[in-house]
Amino acid sequence: MHQKIIRKLDTSKGGERLNRAPDFPARGFLVCGDCGGLMTAGWSKGKKQRYPYYSCKNQGCFSKRKSVPRQTIHDGIEHMLEELVPSSEALAVFEAFVSAAIHRVSANAVQDRDDLKLQISALSDQHRRLLDRIVEEDDAEVSVALKLRLKELQLDLKVKQAQHAKLSSATQVTPEIFEHSKALLANPSNLWKNGSLATKKTVLRACFATPPGYTRTRGFRTPKTTPIFNALDAASEGEINLVEPRTTIPHSGIFRPVPRNL
Numbered sequence: 001m002h003q004k005i006i007r008k009l010d011t012s013k014g015g016e017r018l019n020r021a022p023d024f025p026a027r028g029f030l031v032c033g034d035c036g037g038l039m040t041a042g043w044s045k046g047k048k049q050r051y052p053y054y055s056c057k058n059q060g061c062f063s064k065r066k067s068v069p070r071q072t073i074h075d076g077i078e079h080m081l082e083e084l085v086p087s088s089e090a091l092a093v094f095e096a097f098v099s100a101a102i103h104r105v106s107a108n109a110v111q112d113r114d115d116l117k118l119q120i121s122a123l124s125d126q127h128r129r130l131l132d133r134i135v136e137e138d139d140a141e142v143s144v145a146l147k148l149r150l151k152e153l154q155l156d157l158k159v160k161q162a163q164h165a166k167l168s169s170a171t172q173v174t175p176e177i178f179e180h181s182k183a184l185l186a187n188p189s190n191l192w193k194n195g196s197l198a199t200k201k202t203v204l205r206a207c208f209a210t211p212p213g214y215t216r217t218r219g220f221r222t223p224k225t226t227p228i229f230n231a232l233d234a235a236s237e238g239e240i241n242l243v244e245p246r247t248t249i250p251h252s253g254i255f256r257p258v259p260r261n262l
């Protein structure tokens, strides 16, 4: 009985929608070039099979419910991402720059942590000595003053320990994170083609500062790229005279998807 219910849920409309969600990585980011609203996606029913598509469902838009094949959208995005691939020289400069920055930040963090450890150790010693003095002190007034000092010390110690714990648990840029970032910057279209749904979504947001807008008549309006790709693009362009000409993606204007075999 239980299995039957599960099977029913799996094949119900809701279950289908859930299962097919990974098929549309641009949903929630891609916008309609006619009205500026987010495009949605789904499967249309053909005679023999179902076809994946993106479409605008915004009220008042003349492109409402006019579907665009998923392949057209995905190929267009792939082509725009291919244009973002930086020159190997620009990437090498970036890599050296980031490596140096990571090294500097890590070295500073280690130094700060070591300094705090020394301070905590000194405060703990003071705390121990003060406790001994309080136990041995006969004069009531001096004893009160010492206890006040003890409270101050304890507070100071707590603050330093909390700072130390925070520094120790801070997220460090690991070699893995660095490698993933490098892979994205070196070839975003490769991750778009071969990555998981989450990776594809990340690629779109990491590359485009504004969502790509698509119209059925004019194709893609090229989105603005994010600062990191702007910087890599500028670095790559700077080498045109030194190395070789390079086609760069324009920051505005109409961009048509080009079939891969041309």
Ligand SMILES: [Zn+2]
Pocket (backbone or CB within 6 Å): 032, 033, 034, 035, 036, 037, 056, 057, 058, 061, 062, 063, 064
């Ligand atoms: Zn629209």
